Amino acid sequence: MSQTTQTDLIGFADVAERLPKFINKIPNLLSGLKQAYIRTPNSPAGLGLAFERATKNNPYGDALLFEEQRYSYKELNNWANQIAHFYLSIGIKKGDTVTVMVENRPELLATIIAFAKLGVTSALVNTSQTGKVLTHSINLVKPVAIVVGEECRVAVDEIRQDLAIQPENFHWFADQETQKGAGKAPKGYINLAEVLEQFPKFNVPTTHSVKGKDGLFYIYTSGTTGLPKAVIFSNSRWTLAYGTYGHVLNLNEDDVMYCTLPLYHATGMVVCWCGAIAGSSAFAIRRKYSTSAFWTDVQKFNASAIGYVGELCRYLMDAPASENDHKHRVTKMIGNGMRPNIWGKFKERFGIQEILELYASSEGNVGFSNIFNFDNTVGFSPTPYAIVQFDKEKNEAVRDNKGFCTKVQKGEVGLLIGKITKRSPFDGYTDPEKNKSVIMNDVFKKGDSYFITGDLVRDIGFRHAQFVDRLGDTFRWKGENVSTTEVENICSEYPKITEAVVYGVEIPNTNGRAGMAAITLHDGQELTEQDLSQMVSDFKKNLPAYAVPVFLRIQEVVETTGTFKYQKNKLKEQAFDPAKTSDRLLVLLPNANAYCDVTSEIYANIEAYQYRF
Structure with missing residues (x-):
């Protein structure tokens, strides 16, 4: 977003006008906020616990839809339990890391749930990586094992000799519906679907011992060295997203969230999926995004909500108008990057009522969500943050003669920084040196610390912001x-x-x-x-x-x-x-x-x- 108008600026009266429509969300939102904020690093927390809760709430309701496959919460939970019991049997334990390289399909999510229940950190490698970059990404987090989908096996085989993983810990899923047929594993791989059959389906005993401070995912971001950086995404951080973004979405057991975004990114894996789990709703996924199949899939899965990034919205707007544009029950969407020049047109063309635009980053500690459903904003933030004056030429925040930063005025653009507190911690990268480079000290007073997002945003009032541009490399x-x-x-x-x-x-x-x-x-x-x-x-x-x-x-x-x-x-x-x-x-x-x-x-x-x- 590079342009704004006076109509984009938000005041108390604008928020008050929207409160009547917001009131019905308040009970669900308060429930989510309670889970998000009344927690400590040592509280039981995370994806495993939340998924078991959703299974208890809606055991026979749809949890996951993919192509012609359908899994209830109970079926998906049972499958994840079998995976978890297998890994317990080979000595994988809380604190270990396992690389997971499987495209968007049920095997990926069942595996992720299993590791979440164990307190094992899943390293979510970008499935398009190959060669030196893939070697770096895997070795960076020191995994004890790797789970590979057949669709990614060639890339792994090419670098296998460079990976510091024991030969017996290369595990494989066939590129098919493995709950119905395990397939034949290639040489050098253990066929997970085959070995799982002998393991029990009851919940593993470890789920309640997973704490907020324990790692859930490694999510990879672009590195300034030219190689990806691994960001630890803790169970506490997931619970924060689940309690806020997940409950803001306000889905229920009759809803279906359709997501075509890659699940090695946080928007799909965290934001979209936690919205479904929070409502004990169905999560419908597609292996790769397709403009021509999008609304057909939406109808097929009877989706009521969709996940997006800005590029996806532009592709849908570029497609020729069709009767499918309105032949669906989607009224809300959640994601980021919706451009102002198509925001209103998109809502009108596709019958969307709520665009829950959000701002967050895999490594950051500040988040915004468009809970009041304004146009052209990343929304409101309850977390402590500041937007400070920034010198583009010097590429640094402006400091006054006392050495402190100055906040921008309403309507102005500045650098977004997130205050580091016990409730808004900075979990950091795997490399301590990289952590130092993104923390700013003595910002408004001696001793305070802020995370540097690297993003320029506009303060539009009432703790709302507009995204403007990304700095850096x-x-x-x-x-x-x-x-x-x-x-x-x-x-x-x-x-x-x-x-x-x-x-x-x-x-x-x-x-x-x-x-x-x-x-x-x-x-x-x-x-x-x-x-x-x-x-x-x-x-x-x-x-x-x-x-x-x-x-x-x-x-x-x-x-x-x-x-x-x-x-x-x-x-x-x-x-x-x-x-x-x-x-x-x-x-x-x-x-x-x-x-x-x-x-x-x-x-x-x-x-x-x-x-x-």
């Missing part, structure tokens, strides 16, 4: 965080490229920022037609699809500051406009297999939204 594209350094490293491996500077640029009517690389070539080198296709092939081989640079800029020399930092601000400003530079500009158009030059005509077409990036 990551940007979001296709709903994913892209590490500029990771892309720079891959680009620089191309034989003719000597250096690459990667940054995000805005394309009109899209969400986030598309990747652009300013590259310099080795002396005397030029890019041929073969290079333009070969680069695409190489980049796609070594990077997830969303991280492949959309634009290239060929420079003779990379501009740096006196401290040898890249001059990215100027590059971002000029972006891919051929009128602003004499450098050669290239673009990878949708469905193309090679870069082509950005002509004035192509530029005009991009600006006019003629291409669907």
